[in-house]
Amino acid sequence: MLTLQPQDAALDCQADSWQEALDQAAASLHEAGLVEADYRDALHAREAQGSTFLGSGIGIPHGTPESRGQIHRTGVRLLQFPSGVTWHDGNRVFLLVAIAAASDEHLEVLRRLTHVLDDEGGAERIANTDSAEAMVALLAKPPAKARLDAGTLCLGFPARDRFELALAAAARLRQADCVDARFVAAITEQEPVALGQGLWLVSASLGVSQPALALATPERSFSGPKGVVNGVFCVATQGDVHRALLERLADLLDSGEGEALVDADADHVLARLSGESSRAETARATLLNAHGLHARPAKLLVQAAREQSLPVRVRLMEGAAETVSAASLTKVIGLGARRGQTLIFSAEGEGAQAALAAMVAAVKAGLGESVRPLADGGLADHASRDKTAAPTEEAAQEPVADDTVLPATAASPGLAIAPVFVMRAPSFDYPERARDLTPEKQGDAECQRERLGASLSEARDQLRALIGTAKGGDVAEILSMHAEMLDDPELHEAAFEGMRDGLSAEAAWWQAIDTAARAQEVLADRLLAERAADLRDVGRRVLGVLCGVKMPTPPQRPYILVTDDIGPSDVARLDTAQVRGLLTARGGATSHSAILARALGIPAVVGAGPRALTLANDDELILDGDLGRVIVRPSAERRDRAELRLKELERLRREAHGSRFEEGRTADGRRVEVAANLGNTAHAADAVEQGAEGVGLLRTEFLFMAHPEAPDLETQIGEYQRAFDALDGRPLVARTLDVGGDKPLPYWPVAAEDNPFLGLRGIRLALTRPDVLETQLRALLTAAGDRPLRIMFPMVKDVDEYRQARAIVDRLQQEIGAADVQVGVMIEIPSAALLAPSLAAEVDFFSIGTNDLTQYTLAIDRGHPELSSQADGLHPAVLRLIQMTVDAAHAEGKWVGVCGELGSDAAAVPVLVGLGVDELSVSVRQVPMVKARLRGITQATARLHAETALAQATSQAVRDALETL
Template identity: 60%
Template sequence: MLSLAHEDVLLAAHANDWRDALNQAADALVAGGRATPAYREGLLAREAQSSTYLGQGIAIPHGTPDSREAVLATGVRVLQFPQGVEWHDGNRVFLVVTIAAQSDEHLDILRSLTRVLDREGVSERLASATTAEQILAELGREVIPPRLDADTVLCGFPARDRDELVLAGAARLRQAGCVGDGFLTAMLQTEPNALGQGIWLVQSRQDVSQPALSVVTPEKALDTRHGRINAVACLALDADGGQHRVLLERLLTLLEDGVGERLPGLSTSALLARLLGESSTAQLASVTLLNAHGLHARPAKQLVQAARDAGESFGIIPSLRLEQGEGGIVSAASLTKVLGLGARRGQTLVFSANGEDARANQAALDAMVAAVKAGLGESVEPLMDQRPEASAPDAQPASDKVAAPEADSVVPAVGASPGMAIAPCWVMYQPRFLYEARSDAGAEHEAQRLASGIQTAREQLQELVNRAEGAEMAEILSMHEEMLGDPELFAAARESLEEGHSAEAAWWSAIDSAARAQENLADRLLAERAADLRDVGRRVLGVLTDTPLPSAPETPHVLVTEDIGPSDVARLDTSRVRGLVTALGGATSHSAILARSLGIPAVVGAGPSVLAIADGSELIVDGERGRVSVMPSASRRARAEEAIAGHEQRQAAAWETRMAPAITRDGHQVEVVANLGNTAHAGDAVERGAEGVGLLRTEFVFMAHPQAPDLATQTAQYGEALDALDGRPLVARTLDVGGDKPLPYWPLPREDNPFLGLRGIRLALTRPEVLETQVRALLMAAGSRPIRLMFPMVKDLAELRAARAIVERVRSELDAAHEAEHGQPLMRDVQVGVMIEIPSAALTAASIAPEVDFFSVGTNDLTQYTLAIDRGHATLSAQADGLHPAVLRLIEMTVAAAHAHGAWVGVCGELASDDQAVGVLVGLGVDELSVSSRQIPLVKARVRELDLTMAREQARVALAQPTSEDVRSALDSLIEQNAQSHPRQEEQV
């Protein structure tokens, strides 16, 4: 891209007319060795075609394509004319930015200069500048554009008064990163102004980092003591008072159009369109931009030419905006405006036409959509997540591009559900939903079809809920049923129906948009939940198109598929499905969770090659190690059969002895406890042999309510688990939410990397009253029963001390109150600890240990932070192995520091139930293993098979290896060597 330097600027030039200015500009390029004198003719020829006046007193003359032969080297010269030059189009020019470019590089500098045009007084400052630095500073000064998009608009907010709407609007701006806490305070102290038609405006400059406008509408119009309220707008003013004016103008367009009374009924997209100036009568067409680098110079030129062609052919030039609302509405025939949108791959372009001839409008829109789909002069690839139609049952797209794994090969994946299975495979492809994109039956008819289809799908899901095996499955399927009742989805589809789309096309457009918005939240957990949206979307499509679901074989098989929705898992016949393999997905997806709840061995993220495996090919699925053996040899199969038989025997034996303690052969005891996501499951954990709870994820209490749960609610919930434990200890992790797991009533700014952002104890300490209430509830629920308070995401001693101070203060208040009421102190059994999940906490464990009672190592996060691998990454997740020696070294340091100060150490991540890792962890000195309830009997049995000397040798060998692969291989060899003296050894499959 072209850039400007000090030597490129020539000050205080004078010209008699625009030709004289152009000649001086050409001379400057020649003098700088950028062009030959012949380039002058190219500059004149370009002006003859159309003016290069850009705006704000700036012209950007450049040659024609034919004159590029006269360019010696790409370059720029900037000439300042303080007195101004009358340009041939009647505009006055103070700055000439002359470009010699050997390709279309001038469009890049043009795009950067369009930012200058929106600032007031630019031409005066350019004319009066006396140094090159002033010119460069003016041209290069970053302009923060005003913000009004889908993230700042909120429709149908369940508010009861004006103040709630104001707070919601201010919080929306803070979550978008436009304002800070000071802005929210100012909003509550500022009296809103009535603009008319039930629209209210409140504004402030306090704590504003980006000018922005949020508009919030209630579920229905509110009649309050202030008057009727149809919408509240919060305006964040910029310092110089210029950038926000365009936002105020957009707000006033609502009054001009007279839509105030209809605002509570509009969807977000419809309201945003009105704010951006789009007429309610305009015809619309949307298309996803697929160009790799977005609308950069070349495709932008193609799009502009298509718009101009449409104007000539159909008498209408469409307007253009981004569906997200960025950049407003621009003419599709204006290159500078189109470039200024900065459209990126994957964004949705919305074209509008408002001519009197509806057919001409539609023809123009169709031409624009066709041009974008054709690539605008570039070769384009479809988005991975853009599947308006699923693959046909007999289509095998992966086999065309990716070869199937070789016979007797092992495909690495991510272990999602433990266990091992051997069976022929059945590769399932989603059905192809065939439907017309548009319908002549009318919006009402299609809306009725869609409503009927959604109702049928909800009935199907309810039937699955009634047949569901286990609470987790019923809960997730119920959530799917609630998704189908989301009025926002139906409203978004209804907009497409009004534009003439069929029920199927409108529904999938709404689903796809919502799913992509979910995926754009940069969070693994939330991104995987987008798969749930697509799952319910496909279900409705199946009803609307009367498309039968794939029919599984009647014989036992391993199911192989690209990805699988929770409702697909719920339909699995566990008597026939021996194992599950998916090409995509992560270990935290709902599908993986349900597979674990059903006890089906499963691996996910195996890659596209597994989709090319021929039906009937035998597979071995190892859900613990995360691997798939394809068409195994006789010897590999025999080892797997032996391992499965041994595993089944061990399961039976482990269940019989599940209530016995986990004591090694030489008398060393390790506590085996349960990880719980809900207090309701505590009784089941005890039934499976849990000696307590090593991790209660308390955020379930907060996520289950529309507002922060009060003291009584939390006390009752925690008491339920303590009652079921009947005196066994409970480790409760305090609220662990943040940018990656947001709460609807606790708005947070968007973060580029929420896993490294405001979450866990960092977030809790910003609202100490919330943490204090939770601590109080936990202590009150426990009474004299054993309670362990654990703080998540602690990075160092300072955070621990801040959190512990709250615990000590609350405990003192409760103890004083108890003694005053009962005349004697309450003998509490309270311990305080931290999760070791950030490497800095492990590295400084020696300084933290004197001030805690315990550490609990969260190996899931500790592994991804240590190895810099997102466990949900489609390509790398298989490498995020907690048995990596770097992770083990951090655990070793943590144990040594804790034991030196009398503290104990637990492990509550997935590594604690890894069959190969149990011995290593015991050998490292870990005192407690906290695992899923289903794994408790087996983990206890595994501990009983060890002796401490053997475990310490496993730890020593593991720490000496360079990679996790080497660790697992060395452990296998060590176990094989001990096979004679210690039976129950399973060979690697």
């Protein structure tokens, strides 16, 4: 979130024109290191699209979406022009809030400026402010608002006189943390003042922490010594802040509707006190936008209101009782509506129903943004206590019939036969407001903060225990990342802000988690949904501690775990002695849970859809992690066949493990090297123990992601030497730093892009910082010495990028003198495969990254919850690109490896061999089985598999045809 700081302000600026002022703003952003110098053109281009003048003498110049690549980091600069500058739309500007925002963070700045825009004297104060601190205070601190909401109402109180009602209203304000005991004492000494229509008023300023208006009504209207009593208003006064509430109260009395309050419910009372006429028709709409009613959707809502034939007003059901014009952008933004909250529209007169229907339709359509129903929100929506919600998707599904094949996505190879245990997410039931907690949990914001702190501490202890017992390095790494998320100061501050607004620790924490997760999902790229899943996994852990809720306990017998989705910490807790397989309704083959299932050797099938959750505990299941399908309550015949296959697989595993140190060869002697993919040099020794003939892919970014700043030369040399030492002369293929997209580095910020996976990542990003790339290459060459080193560059699109990077290697090799070095590229962009002949003439080898090659070839996000099952590397289009690559390499006498997930796919191994691939690099645990698979085929059968696959039209047709061979 952008924060305005005094050092960001420049006072007493002068400019003869708006163009000159804009140039000064661009220069200020550039001098602060926020943007490139060319960002000036982006500011002018944005003004050409429309004025960025807001009102009250303020403009917020910012660049166009196309200019985000020119932003180094997010920030704000304030430029004051005391004499004013005439803007191109004719308005007078006294302050420019110049923004460099890589995403939509400037919208939050706009939201926080709405209070200034409504201040008639705001422009004068901005022009005359003589200190940076005063300027920031003026902009950043919105004026206090008096409180009036359901929490300040005490309706139907069994009172016998107006004094008891006054005391009940004062007590309600104390319960709402608006006043203290001194205020209540002051009210007890007052004589309520008659307002008319049976309404009375008391007020005090002593002991007020937040100005507010309370109303206490009796069970039924009664007559006292001085007249009818329909209710008593209690005002906590503070300066002039409460004046707006009193004006609305006066409007209520002028309308003659005061008597109607005595039998009204909270919604009706708030509607009347909000300024909503009793004659008005109303309609409600739940806001579904992930980031609430920020500027873009607010603008479309305002446009919809202006298109109606009569005025439309709107208020927030969960907020202060204030109705505003739906045609006012600043008023609408000022509501601060968040996802899941309810907008109440009102209109009066002929055509009101049609106008309200149009407003509701605009909200449901997303106001220009892609939105999802609340039921898709996972835990955030379980936390809400809306008993009228529609049935869940799971409940609407037909049960799966006996002996039914349920198609899904293969995530981790293997076969399992066992009864299922269906683990459904627990319900976290907690009140939204701190005042509604149980007595032992109640308290002010500081009390809620302490509760959250204690829960964070316990969650850290849980994660440390899991990390200590984790099986597999990938598990420990991801859990360590979870532990770091717990210490994220932005999450803490977001939660504390919610607590300061009166939220319970539970509600504030989940609001912070959900907002951060949705930012990952919506603003960046769908593949980042996997990071969002990690955030929610962390959030659930803390929420479980706060609510005292524990996950269901699995049975103490072998079972197949069935769940909607599963977090990495859940995978880490799995007892591999009992869990035979994993089936999820959601997720993709590249999700963290799938990666960890492979690391633990658990067969897994993901993305089976909500029907999977209709299974009952103890239903028998056959789960095929190779083919990506499950058979529910199989027939005796099908089960017998599966039992035979399972026994055969277990026999093959034993034999494969016993022969793991043999060379990778086909039955007729063709050499195919089998290497291991590593995400950490610490696993190199394990790879050798499993029979790996080298490392076919070392993901070097692990080293960069493990440090708060770029690791220096000595650190990198030490890490790489550890791998070379463990390999004992076996070759190491090291992929140079591959970050960007879903793998950002905190010390190497990349401007947000509309599609990060078509932007700055891989070699194209590394070439923007040649000093970092050169240090890494120097470390690799130094660590290798005379041992075999294979350097490959990721995301190369053509020979020009390769030449730039190769030139650095050649220069360093002459200096260092490493003896056995080859330099190649990863083929993961279709253009590289199509241009393989030109690349093959210059590279030493190719390594095909089938995960990204499949994604880019099929234009399917491999993490997409609905489409990931179609992102199959056995698609004939992908296979043709592999064939083109192999043919081009062999024509130049160069070798080709495959380092993507396809290399360990049992159905794909003979196809890849048939296409001529020379090396298969797979996960460490798959090395013995891949070698065994090679020993079971000949070159002739491999060519038949390849020809059969290439002759098909779809990936499913390929798999079906291969099954018949």
